[in-house]
Amino acid sequence: MCYIGAIIFPTIGASMKLTTVATLLFSALSTQLVAAELDANKVKFIGPLADTATIKPNNTPYQAAIINNLLPKLQSDSKTLSILGKKVTWQPLGDVNDLTIAGLQAIKFNFSAERFVQGKLKLNGIEKAHVFLNGETLSGSKEYDINAVTGDHQVVIVVEQADDWKKVSLEYLPKAEHDIITLTTKETRALSAKQLFDAPTINSVSISPNGEYYVVTERHYQSNHGNKAINKTTLTDEEGKVLYRFDGLSANQIKWRADSKQVVFVRNKAVTVLNLKDLEEKVVAEQLDGAYGFQYFDNNTLVFAWSKSDKSKHTLVKHFRGLEDRWSYARNNSQIFMLDINSGFINPITEGKLSHSLADFDNKAGTILVTRNPSDYAKPPHMLTELVEVNLKDNQQTVLGQYRTFSSAKYADDGIYVVAGPDFANGLGRAIPENMLANNYDGQLYKLDRQGKNAKALSKSFDPAIGSMQVLRNDDVVIKVTERDTQQLYLYDESKARFTKLKTGFDVVGRFSISDERNPDLLVTGTQASHPQQLKRLDISKNRAKTLWDSKALAYDNSEIATLSEFNFTNKEGVEIKGRVYTPHNLDENKQYPALVYYYGGTSPVSRGFTGRYPFNLWAAQGYVVYVLQPTGATGFGQEFSAKHVNAWGEYTANDIIEGTKKFLAAHPYVNKDKVGNLGASYGGFMTMLLATKTDLFSASISHAGISNITSYWGQGWWGYLYSGEASKNSFPWNNPKLYSDHSPVFHADKVNSPLLLIHGDADTNVPPGESHNMYTALKLLGKDVELIEYKGTDHQVFARDRRFHWWDTMLAYFDMHLKDQPQWWQYIYK
Template identity: 45%
Template sequence: MKAFTLVLTSLAIAVAGMAHGAEIDLNHIQRLGPVNQKSAAPLSKSAHADALRANFVAKLTQPDTTQPVLVFNQPLTWQSAVEKAEGEGWLAYQLPLSTQRFTQGTLKIKGLENPQVYLNGQLVKSADEVPLELANGDYQLIVLADGQQAEVPFSLDWQGNSDVDVLSFVKQDTHRVSAQQLFDAKTISSMQLSPNGKYLLQSTVEYSPSEGDKAISVTELRDVASNQVLYRWQDSLPQSSAFSTDSKQLAYVVGQQIVLLNIADLSLKVAADKVENVSGLHWYGDTLLFSWQKTFKADEKATSKRYQALEDRWSYWRNNSQIYQLDLASGAMRQLTESKQSSDLLDSDIRLGKLLLTRAVVDYAEPAHSLSQLVELDLATLSETLIGEYRTFGGALYGENGMFILAGPTFMDGLGKQDPALEVNDYDGQLYWRETKNQQVTALSKEFDPAITSMTAVAGRDLILSVIEGDFAPLYFFDKSQNKFSKIDTGVEMVDSFGIATDQALPTIVYAGTSATVPQQAYVMNIKSNRKLMLFDSKVTSYATTRLGQMEDFDFTNKQGQLIDGRVYLPVDYDATKKYPALVYYYGGTSPVGRNFSGRWPFNLWAAQGYVVYVLQPSGATGYGQAFSGRHVNAWGKHSADDIIEGTQAFLQAYTAVDPKKVGNMGASYGGFMTMYLATQTDIFAASMSHAGISNLSSYWGHGWWGYGYSGVASRGSFPWNNRELYVDQSPLYNADKITTPLLLIHGDADTNVPVGESHYMYTALKLLNKDVELVEFAGQDHQISARNIRFDWWDTTMAWFDLQLKGEPEWWNTLYPDTKK
């Protein structure tokens, strides 16, 4: 048992349990108080003691400890803990902790009355002995107490559970990024700009440990020029918000009401009441268009359900939404559409007196086994004109004397294909133009490699496009008169959300985004001048004292001569003379792994925990051109696996600090499939993790809610009865006997996209084959694990597995899953 004793009345302390017998620099240990009892009674005397402490500790954990803390007019400063504590009253101690691995033990406290132990601002326990379990990282320990015990010297004693449970107490000006930071930090979730560019509707989300999984969501109406808040919502957030075309009013849904906010005087008016399930507000002159859903109510007494279509597995499919119009002057409403299929509003043109609608029709005749109708509605007569029925339709907007259409390359018999003989991926979004006069459709983006994901019309004739360009997500301006695409210099690598002043020919835009190692920033920008003004900087608000490792681009050329894009995240304080374990991450499906700062896959956190992280974009991803993305179709791992294996080998040759025997790999969904498939193809990896992966292509195709539709693109024209080679030979399940790599399977037991059985099939096979396999299910979780506390459990499970397998550190895994036999 390793132990150390810290006695704060001595100038030098010998500490057992510290690596190499290092001593603590007492100048890094600080004390606040005692606080004069006349100024503040002992915290524990209050009926709301826990809340008082929590609020105070939140202030104490602020990074700047040089400024005095004013407690009821008594100025207090942090002092070196070696100085004698004068007076009586409650006090606080602050101590930096740092670990290089999962560490557990007990902190023992002597000499304080009613001590409370907080770790990174969160209460661990109120006791003289406090157990601690610390993941690899940096921490701030604070001990609050009602006072000092008479004649009992204050001391802290740490007893680790074993020789490896060692803490370091060297204070640093910065700290490694934590899981809590990445999840809890305030971020902008949406931005909406008024047509004239003067007003911004902005929504933010952040989390607090005291609120658990409940998000702290706020929406604000701001003046763009001053960035000042004009109006604020928190308890009842506005939904389906829409600025009027003259930018004088904001319409939104709250509860069962449609409300109008007059921006000039901030007065509110209820435009419609008792309108449940209303969404999609859209201004049309002085009226509002909206979608009104009629929810299907099943017979509660029924014990069976007759499926009407493949889509009937979707819980919402029998709901029906139609378009309505609200006259704001009179309050009168009328129904504009009536159909067995839901009608979705795409756009309106008040000059033409028409609306663009789309409807999804059940039709499995051809891949991708869905059919979209594009319909134009004449508001004067309520007559409809069917413009067309399309298999790869993504949206449409009115332009000047025509309309823009988003669709896949095979739209209208391959109109968007660069080469008629080319195999293409219909998730590779393309832009088209339909002329009003002759109804001729032309392809606009054949030579534009980025995949277009959304479009917004500006000044009625041009577009702002959101695209996927390699592993970047930028914005482009499309000039229709010149048929020219121009990248907007946003200064961020991944645009998360944006708003556009649609009245301006060269519009003002607002946007929020991140880069691989830069947290979220938000700007307002004039496209014409390219001038930017920062509106929000998460680095300042949430990461001011955070130390990140470096990120380096790392590309290689595969055997086919194709450049494969990638990047490498290095551990904090990386030393090329040392040896590190590594993690390889990929998706392998239709999309590249973007350069987001945070998200479900926290590359910066993995690097902070001592791993070199290699992220690559194997063949088949969109954003690299039609030929590259087309390699995804009818492949299911054939090309992607080769790229991942080649890339890992090239990575190991370039980064000699990585131990080639300690490399792990992981992926989710299609990436989870890739992980299982790779385990049947190579032993280059020492450990693998598959989250919500597909093990049996046939079962996913038939049972996943969207399996048949996705396979209509990814396996175009191939079915279990006509392409056994694809559905059997490419399924990891049918090759399970080839697997030798230890494999962790993680799955939500409520996953409807990739049903949990996909992991069970592989778990059963590997257990019967006596292979090294673990299965961890997360109760009630769907395809993505989003809830805060469960997200942390998921991240911990993943990293504990790799610590076990790649670092030879079983303690974290065995603590999480103590019944595991190793």
């Protein structure tokens, strides 16, 4: 055959049956598209399946369930299948010479698409079948619509009736000349959206105090379960033997007694203790609606929180009592209680109009630490946290301190550790020039005495931003930090006043739990930028980890992962800006590729997680070179770097993104400079809109849940005034109108020249959907190229499986339309 573009013309003497590609077939006299038969040697057949069965699925009311239960095994790469004690082997469809075959049969084939394709799959000689594309059911009878994105795909056909297998064949009819699919038998496959979302993950862990047991919750999704996750929570010994299964529970809901002989959990509104010696359950309390967070105070007592929802809601009006009243839960009242396991008696520990949250407790001293938030808007961030100690002997409450910046507090033997921003204790943790305002999202570690006095700053010379912490038996502290674009664990050695990184081997640490031994062990999950999630156990004293579980072997073993490289540059102010680049598998540097530039720009960096809401590895698999950068203002790079976020609203950030993109393009000649897109979410969505008013560098842009008017976000978002307390510290529309107008994209909408897609959830409480409506209205009136997509009933993030896939498709289809000149996918979604 000779090849002209994507069209194949048969040469004289060539077989009219395609042997390598299902593609367009033209006759010499006509350009009409006709179906092309798929190469039967590249299509696999298996059967008979359960030939002893006399009743076929279509003769029962359970047809769908029978087929769906079989499907995962048919999708697997296994060469054989064992059914009812018999082993059945896959073989090429071309080798099947039978007239009739008993029972069920199945056919499957894999194909690749270099772009979004549409066509019809025609089944010849098959009277009754169920057809699945990547696990999703296709509707039809003899013909089935194929709509497939860039990448690798699998079609499975479960056949119930074929009268003559010698006459069975498959044909593909493309909708247009570019709708080419290529049958493939390659062992590796391009990364897919379903793979990233559905793959098994460990989403909760808990290790026993003595380190002899651990509980993990494994989660995955399947097409036949829709949006419902499939969870499995197991209690395991050190050797990995499963001892118990907790149905309907997550590992973080299971709390250990200090001697590791019991655990407590709540199931079906019943507070239950499980004895690990005999695995006997005992219900100790029932019908405690609104109670949560049960944990052992001592061997005989549980401490927990109990929340009562507001029942006095007015049906006609809402009289606001303060700024917090915009939160739907603001009038709920939560207090701390103790439950005696033996008698079931419940004793209240806190009360009052203010809710109390449990921070920590010391059963030896008979005290607990709680926090509460009285309304106080006097200073940024326009809230106040009180740290209170309750003495259980006389229920006396002592206010240890009132703080404008506060994250958490934990007891030590001789004091109290606190995580808070640099301004804690009158700026005790500040490590920035006098003329700068601190970014209090840049967490620091402090220590107070037991009276809440004599604060010491422990991390002023430690650049990573501190998040959560756990105090060990010897008063050392394990902290989770943001370090540049990674999430790491460090050990703070109190005796040496030294921070040591724990060698987890992860770029991004996820969940972790620590035993209470003299030499504690750490159970931890995490990922690398190019390696999916693992579960490890780390000996803290030796700082050495071993892998217990790896999702790569379970879901990604034959996957084509993007190539990752670092790309850093020094900006005009002499500051190094970190970044990384994902390139498609088997990149050909002689070709030109479109690119996507991603950033956040808010007060945290874009982490190196393997996947997430914005899956960079998937974008690379779709044929894009992806540049992710960490512009000025993010935490994890030192206090001076993060402080530049305050009162800037994109000033430094926009410059970094523009300069970084130009230098990225200069350093990567295989990127098409005229086909570069950019996108971001939340503050990153604000940055996308702002950039559209400042540069024509980008050919198409996407803003998800972005801010267009800083004033309306400040006054209307649930947390707008709190976030602005840091991002716009001491600046308000009345004393700094220039900041609020000059940095708001909608005030400069007339400068937008490139296509812009605005995406928002219509139930977004963080950044109200009106922020996208502002910009959409402006650009529509200006006659600009703008699209607005709202996800109904969706808040600030898109979580549900079906919505996540649609959302990912929407973004990629939009970029395909503008950066690949391929509008068909977008037109398919939004007909």
